[in-house]
Amino acid sequence: MRDTYIIGVGMTKFGRAGDWTLIDVLEYAAARALEDAGLGENVESVFVANMGAGILNRLSGLGSAMVDRLCLFPAAAETVENGPASGGSAVKIGAMAVGSGAVDTALVVGGEVMRAVTGWEATDFVATLTHPEAEYIYGVTLPALAGMFARLYMDKYGVTPEHLAMVAIKNHENAMKNPDAHIQQTVTMEGLLHRPEAVVNNPYVAEPLRMFDCCPVSDGAAAVVLCSREVAERSGKPLVRIAGFGQATDTHAVHEREDPTELAAVRTAAERAFAMAGRKPADVDVAELHDAFTILEIAQSEEAGFFERGTGHIALEKGETRPGGRLPINVSGGLKARGHPVGATGVAQVVEIARHLRGEAGERQIEKPRVGFTCNFGGFGNNVVCFVLEREG
Amino acid sequence: MTAFTASVCRSCGAVAYPPRRRCRACGKTGSDPVPLEGKATLVTFTRVYNLSLAFEERYITVGIVEFQSGARALGRLAVDEPEIGMELSCYVAPVRTVGYETYEGLWFERPGSPAA
Numbered sequence: 413m414r415d416t417y418i419i420g421v422g423m424t425k426f427g428r429a430g431d432w433t434l435i436d437v438l439e440y441a442a443a444r445a446l447e448d449a450g451l452g453e454n455v456e457s458v459f460v461a462n463m464g465a466g467i468l469n470r471l472s473g474l475g476s477a478m479v480d481r482l483c484l485f486p487a488a489a490e491t492v493e494n495g496p497a498s499g500g501s502a503v504k505i506g507a508m509a510v511g512s513g514a515v516d517t518a519l520v521v522g523g524e525v526m527r528a529v530t531g532w533e534a535t536d537f538v539a540t541l542t543h544p545e546a547e548y549i550y551g552v553t554l555p556a557l558a559g560m561f562a563r564l565y566m567d568k569y570g571v572t573p574e575h576l577a578m579v580a581i582k583n584h585e586n587a588m589k590n591p592d593a594h595i596q597q598t599v600t601m602e603g604l605l606h607r608p609e610a611v612v613n614n615p616y617v618a619e620p621l622r623m624f625d626c627c628p629v630s631d632g633a634a635a636v637v638l639c640s641r642e643v644a645e646r647s648g649k650p651l652v653r654i655a656g657f658g659q660a661t662d663t664h665a666v667h668e669r670e671d672p673t674e675l676a677a678v679r680t681a682a683e684r685a686f687a688m689a690g691r692k693p694a695d696v697d698v699a700e701l702h703d704a705f706t707i708l709e710i711a712q713s714e715e716a717g718f719f720e721r722g723t724g725h726i727a728l729e730k731g732e733t734r735p736g737g738r739l740p741i742n743v744s745g746g747l748k749a750r751g752h753p754v755g756a757t758g759v760a761q762v763v764e765i766a767r768h769l770r771g772e773a774g775e776r777q778i779e780k781p782r783v784g785f786t787c788n789f790g791g792f793g794n795n796v797v798c799f800v801l802e803r804e805g
Numbered sequence: 806m807t808a809f810t811a812s813v814c815r816s817c818g819a820v821a822y823p824p825r826r827r828c829r830a831c832g833k834t835g836s837d838p839v840p841l842e843g844k845a846t847l848v849t850f851t852r853v854y855n856l857s858l859a860f861e862e863r864y865i866t867v868g869i870v871e872f873q874s875g876a877r878a879l880g881r882l883a884v885d886e887p888e889i890g891m892e893l894s895c896y897v898a899p900v901r902t903v904g905y906e907t908y909e910g911l912w913f914e915r916p917g918s919p920a921a
Contacts, residue, residue, distance in 0.1 A: 559851030
């Protein structure tokens with residue numbers, strides 16, 4: 413397979429779309445990425461990542477709608493749905509399309525407008541990805557699955573509520589330097605856990621997880637333009653290459669997993685991405701992990717191979733995952749504070765890493781990174797897509 | 806009150822819930838149903854507060870249990886102070902109403918409790 417490069421990136425601010433429809437946010441992000449790429453001609457293929465348009469927005473056929481809105485005729489177009497990993501899947505399929513030689517250019521845009529419905533409807537919508545008979549009918553939500561995972565994980569490795577809060581504090585602080593982040597507000601350990609009013613301001617959502625352990629419900633879109641090496645060289649843009657991708661699956665019902673504290677699909681997807689890139693976890697300078705719940709940033713940092721199992725929370729405590737630390741994680745603010753418009757997230761992670769590799773991450777720029785990593789976590793870990801991205805030259 | 810059904814692989818004897826036609830352990834097709842019943846042990850649990858409108862409770866408690874057969878399942882806990890590793894018995898009762906449809910599901914209670 414030949415190499416695929418990222419020559420254009422763009423995104424909306426995450427948060428509330430207000431009067432904007434799903435097609436509007438997708439168009440905005442896609443137009444920014446196309447403008448950034450500066451291609452002289454139309455892209456050959458379009459992949460739109462989205463999870464819930466059919467349920468939330470009563471829309472289908474987003475691939476065709478996007479081509480029409482941006483006048484990209486007669487580009488090929490598809491919609492890609494893989495739950496909260498739709499974005500990662502669409503970037504992977506785009507990379508396969510360019511890598512195979514079938515096309516030289518592809519636009520990948522992911523987006524979601526979730527705030528078109530009430531909060532509980534949004535939670536219920538995401539819960540439709542759980543096992544229909546063995547999970548969903550019981551009222552199980554993603555926070556519930558994360559709560560059961562967190563209880564075992566915390567017991568086994570000595571992770572405390574304070575460690576979970578440290579993830580939230582770090583990622584909220586990071587988001588202060590990201591103008592595209594949904595939440596721009598710092599939080600403190602005192603406020604989250606220790607002041608008397610913490611029980612009101614930070615109530616339990618699914619024990620032991622509290623509100624500030626969970627990502628917000630967000631609207632927004634993110635896009636990348638992918639191309640062959642020849643097109644990338646012609647563009648004069650910094651060369652950012654998709655060095656490796658990896659995807660893996662696990663059982664639909666979480667209870668079927670032998671060790672319920674393991675995220676086997678994260679481990680396998682990361683191993684596959686590193687193997688394809690010819691890289692190892694220690695080579696990574698900056699990473700975006702899928703912290704839909706604070707516990708997941710800690711667990712994924714271990715499963716991806718950055719820290720020994722059971723030591724992710726210690727690395728966090730030592731500041732190793734802060735900007736300037738050994739491996740900055742979620743410099744964008746992560747899902748926790750940048751926000752989580754489900755179909756957009758996997759693309760937004762790639763946008764963030766590409767910006768760091770290009771040296772275009774503004775105030776939050778990590779110093780001269782060469783290798784970046786992303787982990788987009790679908791279901792409760794039943795479908796995971798990882799990328800290794802590299803700067804050339 | 807009908808018991809829920811797990812499956813046993815005809816080739817290797819692996820138990821699965823929800824029932825599977827194709828075995829996850831050996832990959833062979835063909836299984837027989839077995840009732841999901843008897844004593845179970847609590848693996849993990851959570852109290853969920855952020856519920857859909859189908860629920861009137863302030864919170865519900867859900868957990869994952871392991872039956873003596875090795876099958877695991879998720880269900881509602883009718884236990885005030887659950888503890889990991891506690892023994893539970895299983896019964897079937899309504900868990901959710903969507904529109905006019907009421908769904909039955911697995912409930913878990915301390916052995917000897919009236920509902921079980």
